[in-house]
Amino acid sequence: MRVAVVGLGYVGLVTGACLAEWEHEVTGVDADARRLGSLREGRVPFHEPRLPELVADGISTGKLQFTDDLRGASASADMVIVAVGTHDGNGGWQTDTVRGAIADIVPAMGDGATLVIRSTLPPDFIRQLPALVASRRAAVGAASIPVMLNPEFTREGRAVRDYQQPDRIVLGIVSDPDGHGEAALRELYHSAAAPIVVMGAIDAAITKLGANLFLATKISFANELAEICDAFGADVATVVDGMSYDSRIGGGFLKAGVGFGGSCLPNQVSMTIRTAAQVGVDTPLLTAVDEVNHRRRSQVVERAKALLDGTVRGRRVALLGLTFKPDTDDLRDAPALTIASGLIEQGASVVAYDPMPTARERSADLVPGLEVVPSSSDAIRGADIAILVTEWPEFVELDWAAAGQAMNRRVLIDGRNVLTGEQLAAAGFTYSSFGRGTLVPDAVADGAVASPAAVASLQWGGG
Numbered sequence: 001m002r003v004a005v006v007g008l009g010y011v012g013l014v015t016g017a018c019l020a021e022w023e024h025e026v027t028g029v030d031a032d033a034r035r036l037g038s039l040r041e042g043r044v045p046f047h048e049p050r051l052p053e054l055v056a057d058g059i060s061t062g063k064l065q066f067t068d069d070l071r072g073a074s075a076s077a078d079m080v081i082v083a084v085g086t087h088d089g090n091g092g093w094q095t096d097t098v099r100g101a102i103a104d105i106v107p108a109m110g111d112g113a114t115l116v117i118r119s120t121l122p123p124d125f126i127r128q129l130p131a132l133v134a135s136r137r138a139a140v141g142a143a144s145i146p147v148m149l150n151p152e153f154t155r156e157g158r159a160v161r162d163y164q165q166p167d168r169i170v171l172g173i174v175s176d177p178d179g180h181g182e183a184a185l186r187e188l189y190h191s192a193a194a195p196i197v198v199m200g201a202i203d204a205a206i207t208k209l210g211a212n213l214f215l216a217t218k219i220s221f222a223n224e225l226a227e228i229c230d231a232f233g234a235d236v237a238t239v240v241d242g243m244s245y246d247s248r249i250g251g252g253f254l255k256a257g258v259g260f261g262g263s264c265l266p267n268q269v270s271m272t273i274r275t276a277a278q279v280g281v282d283t284p285l286l287t288a289v290d291e292v293n294h295r296r297r298s299q300v301v302e303r304a305k306a307l308l309d310g311t312v313r314g315r316r317v318a319l320l321g322l323t324f325k326p327d328t329d330d331l332r333d334a335p336a337l338t339i340a341s342g343l344i345e346q347g348a349s350v351v352a353y354d355p356m357p358t359a360r361e362r363s364a365d366l367v368p369g370l371e372v373v374p375s376s377s378d379a380i381r382g383a384d385i386a387i388l389v390t391e392w393p394e395f396v397e398l399d400w401a402a403a404g405q406a407m408n409r410r411v412l413i414d415g416r417n418v419l420t421g422e423q424l425a426a427a428g429f430t431y432s433s434f435g436r437g438t439l440v441p442d443a444v445a446d447g448a449v450a451s452p453a454a455v456a457s458l459q460w461g462g463g
């Protein structure tokens, strides 16, 4: 199929490159000349595993092209997929960009072509879509076209795999009187071995939202459970493992730690709370999900204080990981940034390292007073405490015994529960995690021990 993908941000570029690999003829459209220039040279403006290879392959086979000519690309496509941004950057929606794109695309499209919206849209705007598209077609005397929603469920860091091997494909019918739009989307996805679920447009939009809200709820549940585990001396990882054999529960998205960040989960929880209130719906569960998630970040600061005898003032903190999760360079709503600000506010000097160079560059501007260094050993040297915030493999595989030798005090908060506490305690660390208690060093090493009172309060009082 000849496909135009409009908007070459995260969602659009992944969509275009994956469709080109499936041998569709893809034209990626974007107004940003610099972005187009880089893409034509095969340079992807953000980190996503396998995406640069797919873009390069698409360019070399001629299946993937880039242009700023929106009308031209729309006119020659069997399908136009709109993937422009709809966040206002302030926790709310903006629909100006998508409205503007539709105004240009729709009159140019050929009769028989299908318009597909992949951007996440507010339900109110979806209700207006059929009339908006019909009036633009009528204004140029063109026949009506099918309009479909096709929400995305891709995760950063696994986006190519999630696109090409999805758990399900959701199609929402905005307007498709003769089924042509649905048939076109089925053809588009013929290489994907996944169930295709067809539903109304608002149902599709809320399916997407509901999936993210449920994932966020699972994480906050795991984090609250972790506090209960800390208070009673249980191990949350063992408890979740025991729960996960129940097919009604499953084990995914129940990892306790510093909580969820990124561009989707936090934003969609807060946006839903706000939008639901506007239509008179109270959302106490989502409010709690949000609260539990944000409390986690201040709890890390409080825990660092408790482990350092009541204050972080004047202490050197090594912060390991800045991105909101591994395998991305995305810093949007990254827990590390809030934790760093909280520690700096309390007088700590925070030295951070992340394996992703672009994340290192940007985070120094985002957090005033944050020192960013080019290696984990630079961060750890002379630190009074290390806090692992993002579970990059490099931190999991670190020689912690050697790292401990370089620290001023061997104190570690494992914010993702990925290290083995017993090994760290054997290396002289006071090891604190979320929902797995706090372990004190096996052998007392110089300056390695937190005060017994602080440790006791963490073990039995939560924290």
Ligand code: UDX
Pocket: 152, 153, 154, 155, 156, 157, 212, 215, 219, 252, 253, 254, 255, 256, 257, 258, 259, 260, 261, 262, 263, 264, 265, 324, 325
């Ligand atoms: C999410 C959804 O997973 C995806 O389906 C949707 O299309 C976009 O939003 P993403 O934002 O890329 O994807 O990240 P995700 O893998 O969901 O992780 C979000 C956050 O939750 C990360 O900060 C991660 O560290 C955290 N998380 C995840 C946990 O704290 N515990 C878990 O068990 C899982």
